[in-house]
Amino acid sequence: DTGVSQDPRHKITKRGQNVTFRCDPISEHNRLYWYRQTLGQGPEFLTYFQNEAQLEKSRLLSDRFSAERPKGSFSTLEIQRTEQGDSAMYLCASSLASPDRNQPQHFGDGTRLSIL
């Protein structure tokens, strides 16, 4: 179990630029989640994949955000035309089934995005 891996750990970019983050879930996990966390807040759900299918997206997710999970393995989250308000920690989590006692979500260390 190598854990959930996220890359990069930190990203600093100018407003208006596009950024892409990658998440590699635990290999046998077919469910993958993206969350956003701002300072002093809990993780806020962005989107959810089961295998390669994107089954749910938050209504808070603007059309500047897009996520993919080709072949049901790693996932990418892209933000186009970044804005100051996009500055946050982006967390990826995975699970083998619907989260419960035996199958909790496993989180990566996150990607911290700073918009200049």
Add this chain to the structure above:
Amino acid sequence: AQKITQTQPGMFVQEKEAVTLDCTYDTSDPSYGLFWYKQPSSGEMIFLIYQGSYDQQNATEGRYSLNFQKARKSANLVISASQLGDSAMYFCAMRAGGSYIPTFGRGTSLIVHP
């Protein structure tokens, strides 16, 4: 709709003492699960403990226990014999019914004093 409320922004406890972190929830679904996660300053979210709505007993995992009061819709985390390494943010989360996605509260910052 699911809602998780953590009303304590910050808590302080003396080393070796016990501390209770509050969590209340709201759902109309009779089937749900409650999670507690720890997030140290390094950022990773660490799963601590789970309570299912149909569980007959309160969950325990080592020094962590869950004071589950279903009628009051509360699921408070109790940490016994606090250690300096327990200093972190603590998040309560809930997954209800057919939803695949846990919803998180705003968290409580715990500081353990020597």
